[in-house]
Amino acid sequence: MNPVIAIHGGAGTITRKSLDAEQERAYRAALDHALRGGQRILEQGGGALDAVTEAVFRLEECPLFNAGKGAVFTHAGTHELDAAIMDGRTLAAGAVACVKSLRNPILAARRVMEDGRHVLLAGEGAEAFARDAGLETVPPDYFFTEARHAQWRRALAEGRSDLLDHDAQALAAQMETSAETSIGGSTGMGKVGTVGAVALDARGDLAAATSTGGVTDKRAGRVGDSPLIGAGCYANNRTVAVSCTGTGEHFIRLLAAYDVSALMEYRGLPLAEACAAVVLRKLPAIGGLGGLIAVDSQGEVCLPFNSEGMYRGEARAGGARSTAIYRDDHD
Ligand code: ASP
Numbered sequence: 001m002n003p004v005i006a007i008h009g010g011a012g013t014i015t016r017k018s019l020d021a022e023q024e025r026a027y028r029a030a031l032d033h034a035l036r037g038g039q040r041i042l043e044q045g046g047g048a049l050d051a052v053t054e055a056v057f058r059l060e061e062c063p064l065f066n067a068g069k070g071a072v073f074t075h076a077g078t079h080e081l082d083a084a085i086m087d088g089r090t091l092a093a094g095a096v097a098c099v100k101s102l103r104n105p106i107l108a109a110r111r112v113m114e115d116g117r118h119v120l121l122a123g124e125g126a127e128a129f130a131r132d133a134g135l136e137t138v139p140p141d142y143f144f145t146e147a148r149h150a151q152w153r154r155a156l157a158e159g160r161s162d163l164l165d166h167d168a169q170a171l172a173a174q175m176e177t178s179a180e181t182s183i184g185g186s187t188g189m190g191k192v193g194t195v196g197a198v199a200l201d202a203r204g205d206l207a208a209a210t211s212t213g214g215v216t217d218k219r220a221g222r223v224g225d226s227p228l229i230g231a232g233c234y235a236n237n238r239t240v241a242v243s244c245t246g247t248g249e250h251f252i253r254l255l256a257a258y259d260v261s262a263l264m265e266y267r268g269l270p271l272a273e274a275c276a277a278v279v280l281r282k283l284p285a286i287g288g289l290g291g292l293i294a295v296d297s298q299g300e301v302c303l304p305f306n307s308e309g310m311y312r313g314e315a316r317a318g319g320a321r322s323t324a325i326y327r328d329d330h331d
Contacts, residue, residue: 001204003042003317004299007034007055009065010193010245011291012164014309014325024325027064031313031323034058038197039315048207048241049087049110052197056083056106056209059195063145065311066165066193068104071143071213073152076220079143081213082227083109084120088206088235093119095227096126103136106211109227111135120227148216155217162215162222164247164289165193194226196233196243198295202317206241206297208233208257215248224248230258237297239264240271245310246283246290254282260294271296279304 009031019027038055042048060068071079083105084095094113097120102108108130112121121129131137151165194212201207210233212226225232225248232248234257235241242257251257256278263274275294283290284306291305293312303312303324313323 001200001202002299003048003199003201004295004301004314005035005038005042005051005055005197005199006293006295006301006303006314007031007038007059007195007197007312008243008245008291008293008303009059009195009311010165011305011307011310012289013307014311016326019325027311027325028323030059030062030064031311032321034062034197035313035315035321035323038199039317039321042199042201043317045202047203048199048201048205049085051199051201052207052209053085053106053110055197056195056211057104060104060106060211063147065195066213067195067211069143070145070148072148072165072193072216074214074220074222075217077152078140078220079213080218080220080222081105081211082223083209083211084227084229084233085109085113085209086207086229086233086235086241087113088208088237088241091236092116093229095120095229095233096130097122097223097227098221099123099126099130100140101127101137102130103138103142106209107135108133109209119229122223143213151216160217162218164215165213194245196245196293198235198241198243198293200241200295200297200299204237204297206235206237206295208235208241208243210243225251225256228252230255232257234258234261236261240274240294240296242292242294244290244292246307247288250283250286250288251290253286254278254288256283256292260292264296271300271302275302275304279306
């Protein structure tokens with residue numbers, strides 16, 4: 001097997017007009033840094049699980065993305081983070097939801113999986129579990145970033161709850177500059193945040209990981225697709241590893257990540273067709289916006305989205321790393 005990793009940092013109305021050259025460089029550098037972390041592990045013979053954990057960890061540490069540092073605000077002015085990880089070899093999985101004090105939710109999800117007793121821990125129980133496991137906790141202001149705070153205040157002022165991260169960004173930009181950036185549709189979803197990684201290692205094992213701060217101005221206690229196995233994250237060595245980003249409620253209703261796997265397993269669809277069915281047909285049919293990253297058991301990669309753009313990248317062991325943002329980027 002030729003190992004491969006793919007990552008995302010959110011999808012949405014990301015047009016060339018919406019980012020200046022410096023912002024674009026910063027996003028590409030951050031994506032490359034995350035890819036490099038995962039790629040190196042794969043090149044050294046490491047496992048897919050370690051590669052996706054490292055890539056998502058790096059994206060959580062970067063304030064540009066809506067996960068870990070840089071997470072969006074809830075309506076209550078707090079941060080509630082969700083994350084999940086899945087091992088395609090054993091179908092073992094772990095997830096945390098609504099955690100407020102864990103610096104790296106993906107590491108907590110990994111511990112939940114390794115512990116093996118439960119799959120999903122939420123809120124204070126998840127935090128206590130992670131603390132006991134020795135994971136780093138941070139005070140609430142660790143997650144504060146000026147940019148997200150401005151997005152949230154503008155969402156509040158506009159009465160625009162549940163904005164996807166990059167929608168809120170677009171709204172903020174629009175209000176600041178009266179630029180033409182359109183906020184997509186009546187659902188107010190132009191761009192989406194969240195990070196994820198999928199990988200295939202030299203042994204043929206697949207893994208997927210997803211981490212998010214959710215949607216801007218969400219209700220306290222709201223849980224999206226990201227920590228729900230089968231919705232925003234899924235891996236199965238028989239088929240595919242998938243990590244999603246987008247309007248979480250729609251991805252939950254479709255079990256989007258699992259649906260890609262099911263279409264491959266039960267209908268024998270090739271990866272690209274299974275991805276297209278979910279992202280380009282089933283999601284839009286119920287108003288869902290966003291995309292996903294997928295790598296199958298043969299090392300094929302597919303990065304489909306139905307929004308204007310998606311922060312994304314892929315790299316094979318020993319190969320060049322490529323990053324892309326816009327629809328017309330060649331990745
Ligand atoms: N899917 C995430 C959620 O609904 C948001 C995102 O991808 O930006 O929580």
